[in-house]
Amino acid sequence: MSKPELWVIAERRLDHIEPTTQQLITKAKGLAGDHFKTVVILLEATNDHLEDELKAYGPDEIRVVRDDRFPTATDAEHADALEQLVTKYQPNSILFGATITGRSIAPRLQAKLRTGLTADCLDLRFDDDTLVATKPSYGDNIMCEIICPDHRPQMATVRPNTFVANTAEGAATVTTDTITFHPVDRLQVKAATPVVNTATTVGDASRVVALGRGAASAATIDTATQLAEKFGGRIGVSRPLTDQERFNHDDQIGQSGNTIHPELILTFGVSGAVQFLVGMQDSQTIVAVNSDKDAPIFDVADYGYVGDAQAFMSALLAQFV
Numbered sequence: 001m002s003k004p005e006l007w008v009i010a011e012r013r014l015d016h017i018e019p020t021t022q023q024l025i026t027k028a029k030g031l032a033g034d035h036f037k038t039v040v041i042l043l044e045a046t047n048d049h050l051e052d053e054l055k056a057y058g059p060d061e062i063r064v065v066r067d068d069r070f071p072t073a074t075d076a077e078h079a080d081a082l083e084q085l086v087t088k089y090q091p092n093s094i095l096f097g098a099t100i101t102g103r104s105i106a107p108r109l110q111a112k113l114r115t116g117l118t119a120d121c122l123d124l125r126f127d128d129d130t131l132v133a134t135k136p137s138y139g140d141n142i143m144c145e146i147i148c149p150d151h152r153p154q155m156a157t158v159r160p161n162t163f164v165a166n167t168a169e170g171a172a173t174v175t176t177d178t179i180t181f182h183p184v185d186r187l188q189v190k191a192a193t194p195v196v197n198t199a200t201t202v203g204d205a206s207r208v209v210a211l212g213r214g215a216a217s218a219a220t221i222d223t224a225t226q227l228a229e230k231f232g233g234r235i236g237v238s239r240p241l242t243d244q245e246r247f248n249h250d251d252q253i254g255q256s257g258n259t260i261h262p263e264l265i266l267t268f269g270v271s272g273a274v275q276f277l278v279g280m281q282d283s284q285t286i287v288a289v290n291s292d293k294d295a296p297i298f299d300v301a302d303y304g305y306v307g308d309a310q311a312f313m314s315a316l317l318a319q320f321v
């Protein structure tokens with residue numbers, strides 16, 4: 001019999017919390033309602049205080065386990081520690097970020113617990129106490145809702161940036177717990193060298209100029225680039241444009257690209273296929289320019305203009321001179 005606890009497994013990135021953790025806390029609080037307690041599980045070194053980066057997001061409890069081996073522990077050692085906590089507390093459900101680390105630890109834990117794990121989810125909801133996890137399936141062509149009716153805990157990994165992190169009222173209780181650290185000798189982390197990655201993806205930008213097949217000429221892309229510079233934003237593209245040499249997967253918005261929530265997105269010549277919309281429809285303000293008045297992008301747009309992308313861009317750019 002599981003307890004009504006919904007867990008988020010906190011992930012460390014260098015000396016900070018990986019932002020997907022905060023996004024998952026906000027989502028978990030929304031899912032929990034009055035029925036579940038949201039608990040963040042944090043494995044950290046004795047002198048770490050990563051819980052300080054989590055409190056503001058308002059989980060009911062942050063359960064901390066401290067051991068100086070955690071920062072360099074292997075994924076197998078993390079999974080072993082988590083198994084001990086799950087056995088002790090019997091949570092109803094556990095959420096991980098679908099990051100490289102989350103994708104490695106979650107299935108190890110799932111195999112130990114002999115339960116179900118839905119990977120790379122794009123949405124979550126509860127049907128009573130059954131977690132309904134939505135994920136793209138069959139070559140990403142359909143969205144499947146997957147449940148694990150017979151086993152607990154229910155587990156899911158969630159794609160980064162699928163949900164927005166919001167700070168919340170209420171003080172989280174911080175508790176400490178212990179486990180027995182079982183070293184996995186056949187695998188040892190000898191050193192950890194941070195990879196300095198200065199590359200950004202469209203997911204990092206707060207303002208985005210998004211181009212689709214109706215705005216794909218070299219001249220239009222040049223105008224869009226100037227516009228993005230004026231806005232202090234970044235170019236993003238629909239999938240067809242990743243065929244062009246100047247764009248790649250880091251620039252792609254959508255189901256098989258990046259999920260983004262910028263404060264402003266201007267879309268030009270994008271039809272609004274569901275695979276594109278799922279990656280940007282939660283943007284704060286959406287402006288759409290399309291020559292087809294019936295294009296589905298207008299269904300999600302706050303402001304729409306029916307007409308030529310290049311003409312609109314040039315007119316907008318002229319306002320900055």
Ligand SMILES: Cc1cc2nc3c(=O)[nH]c(=O)nc-3n(C[C@H](O)[C@H](O)[C@H](O)COP(=O)(O)OP(=O)(O)OC[C@H]3O[C@@H](n4cnc5c(N)ncnc54)[C@H](O)[C@@H]3O)c2cc1C
Nearest residue numbers: 140212213214238239254255256257269271273291292309
């Ligand atoms: C498994 C799978 C995963 C996918 N993942 C993604 C994904 O992550 N991201 C993604 O984007 N797509 C994805 N797709 C593809 C998606 O289905 C669409 O084909 C794609 O989004 C269409 O891109 P588009 O809107 O640029 O092009 P189109 O659908 O061809 O639309 C072009 C638009 O431009 C308008 N237009 C034409 N000329 C002008 C002009 N001069 N001025 C203004 N407007 C003009 C047209 O009216 C039209 O609406 C995926 C598909 C599959 C099957």
